Amino acid sequence: MTQHTVLVTGATGYIARHIVQQLLDGGHSVVGSVRSLGSEPELRTAIRAALTDPAAIERLRLVELNLNEDPGWDAAMEGIDVLMHTASPVPDGRVKMDETFITTAIGGTLRACKAAYAAGVRRIIVTSSVAAIMGAHGHENGEEFDESDWSDPDRPNLNPYTKSKTLAERALWEWNETEAPEALVTTVNPSFVMGPPLGTKSVPSSLNIIARLMQGTDPALPDLSLPFVDVRDVAKMHVRAMELPETAGKRYVSSENLMSFMELSAMLRQDFPDRKIPAKLAPKFMMKLIGIFKIEVRGIVANWGRRDQISNRRAREEMGIDFADAAEAIRASARFMVDHDMLEKA
Secondary structure, three states, X not given: OOOOEEEEEOOOOHHHHHHHHHHHHOOOEEEEXXXXXXXXXXXHHHHHHHOOOHHHHHHEEEEEOOOOOOOOHHHHOOOOXXXXXXXXXXXXXXXXXXHHHHHHHHHHHHHHHHHHHHOOOOEEEEEXXXXXXXXXXXXXXXXXXXXXXXXXXXXXXXXXXXXXXXXXXXXXXXXXXXXXXXXXXXXXXXXXXXXXXXOOOOOOHHHHHHHHHHHOOOOOEOOOEEEEEEHHHHHHHHHHHHHOHHHOOEEEEEOOEEEEHHHHHHHHHHHOOOOOOOOOEOOHHHHHHHHOOOHHHHHHHHOOOOOOEEOOHHHHHHHOOOOOOHHHHHHHHHHHHHHOOOOOXX
């Protein structure tokens, strides 16, 4: 098997850590970009602990790069033959959800890809999201979405994260078509990513849904259903995309199972009976009132009662992905956060 040298952007991220671990376990070399090299000791320790052979950590090198600034990108591409761009602003409560959030997502994607292409890198895998798919028009409740669907960035009540992922992926494919036709681009579009993180520094933003339930942050539940996927399958799809040239030019949904908040609550209350996990649905009128002040709540109200499906057929058939049970990944996430004292008491 060909051994690659892969630049993984946003290497401290939840998905990226698993990608780095799987690449190193597969014998590849990795250059990971981070916002600050101050994160290096914690990152190396976390990834080393997950490796089959801890000595493989010697094939990881870290570089400081900023999604909003040009310096360093050209130098970082030296010796690289694959780019995996995972870095993107995430709604973690510390980042302001405004137009800067959106322009950073778009600009960072193009900055990384253009630097790679200029350096002769032709294989590019980008982490997008089902957010760029499931905001499409014309789907009845319960109807299945797939890779042919695109979210409408001008749709009312669209949250900045969904808009950022949609516009960033649109910009990527337009760049590929008009400026970089020789680039072999693949996107992986995960749903809500679950599973144990590598490291215990903080709760990944993707796991905030479970953390809020476990902490009893909200008194009641929305009538909302979400698709979930195991983080290890998401990472595996990035590696498979690199290994399978026929995946170039395509989008791949990474998702396994749909669960409602009521189903999540029932499962977690059974596993953690000592925690005050909410069990009742919130009144829709109350959510509408809150939505006057919070755009993310308006998005919840707009999808109230829907059980939208999303197909993972392409990933199963073309990448050979046998998706793990997302419910088990959710349980593992909750157990990990409890065991590592990452939750407030509830």
